[in-house]
Amino acid sequence: MxxxxxxxxxxxxxxxxxxxxxxxxxxxxxxxxxxxxxxxxxxxxxxxxxxxxxxxxxxxxxxxxxxxxxxxxxxxxxxxxxxxxxxxxxxxxxxxxxxxxxxxxxxxxxxxxxxxxxxxxxxxxxxxxxxxxxxxxxxxxxxxxxxxxxxxxxxxxxxxxxxxxxxxxxxxxxxxxxxxxxxxxxxxxxxxxxxxxxxxxLMLKLMHHWYWARGSAGPFSVIASYITAEKQYGYSTLPVFMLARDGKLIADDKSKVTFEELGRYTDTGTGKPVANVTRYTYTDRTERYVVTYTRHSDLSTMKFVDGLKGPKKAAAKLSGFDGAYLRFVGEVRVEHYVGESLEESYVDDALWELMYFGKARP
Missing domain, CATH: 2.40.370.10 (AttH-like domain)
Structure with a gap:
């Protein structure tokens, strides 16, 4: 075989x-x-x-x-x-x-x-x-x-x-x-x-889903994303991470990033699996930056097919397309560790999104 x-x-x-x-x-x-x-x-x-x-x-x-x-x-x-x-x-x-x-x-x-x-x-x-x-x-x-x-x-x-x-x-x-x-x-x-x-x-031919977030807390600014490619590309994962302090870049090597999805649930409106908490950890020798997004509520949940009309809507349903977009509101927490010691922690409001083109995976 x-x-x-x-x-x-x-x-x-x-x-x-x-x-x-x-x-x-x-x-x-x-x-x-x-x-x-x-x-x-x-x-x-x-x-x-x-x-x-x-x-x-x-x-x-x-x-x-x-x-x-x-x-x-x-x-x-x-x-x-x-x-x-x-x-x-x-x-x-x-x-x-x-x-x-x-x-x-x-x-x-x-x-x-x-x-x-x-x-x-x-x-x-x-x-x-x-x-x-x-x-x-x-x-x-x-x-x-x-x-x-x-x-x-x-x-x-x-x-x-x-x-x-x-x-x-x-x-x-x-x-x-x-x-x-x-x-x-x-x-x-x-x-x-x-x-x-x-x-x-078409993005839906390339990407199965992605999380994307930005935010700022204390002196830190962050952009973070975790892209999962479509099945044809082996569901490859493509992380993105940028951390700046006081307006200056301090971290953006994707090879040093790990991503976690915590508190998963199925969104009732879209049928997509969603993480209540998404966490990006950037490890550079003895230093770690942990960026955690915690969902408080949904700002938007939308199935793409609901925004289509007439023949386009019928064709999308016929093909089984059930892509969705979810935007969340909550908080971002940025923690800075040296060794096992927590040196700094800041929290602020944040917005982030989940774009989900593919079928929900088991």
């Missing part, structure tokens, strides 16, 4: 990989946050922003070249605004536009969809977005420098022909935000994050 063969999946980190994508190891340039695809069939791309605001609100804004599950379609720009008000009320808006409403620079981040703007230079960003009666204006100023895990390009396939790319352009920054709903306006400050994603293959 022939052994099972799996297709390779890896993070691009060779000189040839960097040359292929026109980037440099350890040096991030503004063009990396500019348009990286042509927006046409066979690609997807989005620019993402989120913030915890000091008045208790939470804000997410995303500019898309198209729905990322429809990459074979031509350019079909969209804007998404998710706003959770201080009283817990959540408003989710999606605005769709004609292709001619879209423009974007390849030299820097300057994305325009109609009158909406997402622009910046890896340090300072301005975002203006409006969908129906919800309007937001944001200034984001980076406090942790742009970073990426090695090349930031995950490569799948025997020829590394399938690409998923990710750039945390602002791992953490100061936010000034004005938001309004139905003409009622609030202005506040907060802490924010911006990243940029693109690729040339």
């Amino acid at each position: 022939a052994p099972d063969r799996t297709t390779p999946a890896r993070m691009g980190n060779t000189p040839e990989d960097y040359a292929r994508f026109g980037i440099e190891a350890g040096s991030i340039k503004p063009h990396e946050d500019g348009l990286r695809t042509d927006g046409g069939p066979g690609s997807y791309e989005w620019w993402y922003f989120d913030a915890h605001l000091d008045d208790g609100a939470k804000l997410v804004v995303v500019f898309f070249t198209k729905e990322f599950t429809a990459i074979d379609k031509p350019l079909a720009p969209m804007i998404r605004i998710d706003l959770t008000l201080p009283d817990g009320t959540t408003v989710e808006k999606l605005a769709e536009f004609d292709a001619k409403a879209f423009s974007a620079s390849t030299e820097t981040c300057d994305v325009r969809i109609g009158d909406n703007v997402f622009a910046g230079d890896l340090q300072t960003y301005t975002i203006h977005a409006k969908a129906e009666d919800v309007e937001v204006d944001v200034t984001l100023t980076g406090q942790v420098p742009a970073w990426r895990p090695e090349s930031g390009h995950w490569l799948f396939g025997t020829e590394a022909e399938q690409v998923f790319a990710w750039l945390p352009s602002v791992p953490e920054g100061r936010v000034e935000a004005t938001y309004s709903i139905g003409g009622k306006t609030s202005t506040t400050t907060g802490v924010g994050y911006h990243d940029h994603n693109w690729g040339n293959t």
Whole structure:
């Protein structure tokens, strides 16, 4: 009986990989946050922003070249605004536009969809977005420098022909935000994050599921993710970890990270297995940093098929696709050990997500 063969999946980190994508190891340039695809069939791309605001609100804004599950379609720009008000009320808006409403620079981040703007230079960003009666204006100023895990390009396939790319352009920054709903306006400050994603293959064909989180506690800022590739790629695990202290990178070697899922349960709405606690431990000789995310409640639980309409919905159900997205709210705790001695511990509020494309594994 022939052994099972799996297709390779890896993070691009060779000189040839960097040359292929026109980037440099350890040096991030503004063009990396500019348009990286042509927006046409066979690609997807989005620019993402989120913030915890000091008045208790939470804000997410995303500019898309198209729905990322429809990459074979031509350019079909969209804007998404998710706003959770201080009283817990959540408003989710999606605005769709004609292709001619879209423009974007390849030299820097300057994305325009109609009158909406997402622009910046890896340090300072301005975002203006409006969908129906919800309007937001944001200034984001980076406090942790742009970073990426090695090349930031995950490569799948025997020829590394399938690409998923990710750039945390602002791992953490100061936010000034004005938001309004139905003409009622609030202005506040907060802490924010911006990243940029693109690729040339449906993510659900490459990835079974992933946890992704960011957060800050005390002097520490963290970005952490744990990606599990699809069955074709042997369910390979692809960890990501970045820890900064006082705005300076102190840890990002993925080989030193272990990941744990604790307190598992099955989410009733999506049927997906979820960890109440996710923990990333970074061990460097005698020092350890333990980053623990503890779920308090769900901000969003969504089956992708529920967002589809008509023939698309019928086709997805027929194929058995049951992908889901869950966003959690809770706390992040950062602990610093030297040997077995706990030297520091900080805790703060956090948001994180579980993207689950595949079937729940036994």
